[in-house]
Amino acid sequence: MYIVPQEILEQYPELVTLNEANKPVNLAGKRIEKQMPGDANNAPKVRVVEAANQKDLEFLFKKGHPFIVEVADTNTTSVSTKEVK
């Protein structure tokens, strides 16, 4: 599985980038809803950025994103431990 290390998330509690479909996603794993005031070029609106999923993280990892690392699946590890017991 793919994750953003905790030390990066502590520094940047929100990390917005584009996924393969050019949709904004938050690498910090939570949905962002932000009220944007209007300006000279845009009307006021609510911007919504969904949390990135594993497919998004995999795409960005393969593209060379410096913050995303591949780690062993913790769920799989947990199951394996039980099997050993």
Added chain:
Amino acid sequence: MACGITSLSSVATCNNDIGGIARSFMCNLADITAVTLTSGVISGFTMASTGLWKQMTYDKDDTAYYNQTGARANPGAPLVATQTSFLKFKGMSAAYITAANAAKDCCNVVLIHVLNNGARIVQGIVIDATEVGGFSGTKTDTRVTPSVMSDTGANQSRLEYLIEGTAYDFSPTTSLTDSAILAL
């Protein structure tokens, strides 16, 4: 970058030689947390939040530009490119003055300029794989120097942004479209 000589021909390739910039997008350098590259072109920005790129729609009168002028202090010195963009917004208003006062206090800015020939160049950023996030700022900070001009009754009142920094390399390009930049 390692030394290399590349064969060039403006005649053979029929380059699109229209000058000037059509529109730009600006944010603070600190708003960018990471970049990703595809064949040396910036194909992705990661931002510290959403809605941080601000669109700059300036006068369409062929005054806007982004120039990178190379120079060496002496023949053995490294090349330093002075990177300068100029944006002009006609008229004068309280909103312009507020914007100018805020822009002058930014320590380091980044702009994506969309050239009239369609190229997209990123001012204020240097690609550096050794840095966290894969980039750094320019050699000297890229800052906005605004001017608020009434001029005379014979001329146009206006807000001008002169944005300048220096770098050892020329600015990278990006493949991001307008809609992709504004979606971030």
